Amino acid sequence: MQGGSDYKEILKKEGLKSTKHRNAILGIMEEGDEPLTAEAVFLKLKDMNTSISLSTVYRILETLVSKGVIIKSSVTCENKAVFEMNRMEHKHHLVCTGCKRMVSVEGCPFEEYEKKLKGLRGFDITGHKLEIYGVCPDCKR
Amino acid sequence: MQGGSDYKEILKKEGLKSTKHRNAILGIMEEGDEPLTAEAVFLKLKDMNTSISLSTVYRILETLVSKGVIIKSSVTCENKAVFEMNRMEHKHHLVCTGCKRMVSVEGCPFEEYEKKLKGLRGFDITGHKLEIYGVCPDCKR
């Protein structure tokens, strides 16, 4: 983590103090392409010899979610939330039913349908989430 | 709950004993059109003056899920699972972001896309789940 506070601008823009931990977490989130659990982030920090409390990891992630910098999501049948950098692109998730690994996929087949849904059952539609399930190459042996 | 054991056949087919509680729970699931939490099922049983332990409700629901009689699902941002009768139809859920009420919608806009996904990133695609978010009529005030 040479550099130390590469995210000072982002944090300042959101009215958050620039701290070692926030910068480290943003670094981890930025480089990773797979969504991570809070615990996974915690363990990565440990590997980097960064001492931090798990509750602080949760707190920082939740703070960044509330600012829209990070996206929180969860998969059916899993009881932990995952976090990833908000790259401002509409995306969905492909989940391995074996190891629960989750990868992001671009694209959405849903645009026309969502228009058809306008007013479905009196709801105002505001968004959607698509999870695609499968078996990853590793789990196929 | 006149009748008492209307689901004896289903239960026998699955190798499960026909008990008052299992029949009562299947009755609740059959008549309801909205997915229910374990606790909601528990409370409905209380209303019917049926004494049961919450852990038994969880156990029975989970047993019926393992037999494919009931479907368990959960919504992102909610931390409780919901259960509904498996009516063997491909469906999705429409969730109110206000009150978290969940209604089922038929239809799927996803068929062509799923074919395109065959082999996506080396995964074997086995299924998908679509959640549609919106604001229900009640929550619109």
Added chain:
DNA sequence: AATTTAATTGATAATTATTATCAATTAAAT
């Protein structure tokens, strides 16, 4: 109908992810 046996149940403890609390620390403004 009585007996046997394995499944089911209730009560409760344990688990797990997440959130709340609060005193101590620290970033940033002055």
Added chain:
DNA sequence: ATTTAATTGATAATAATTATCAATTAAATT
């Protein structure tokens, strides 16, 4: 350097779900 409010760590609390185990009961057998 001082002040002040935000952040942090350690820990307790919460909430949904799961595990445990003795007591009960459905169904098979006699």
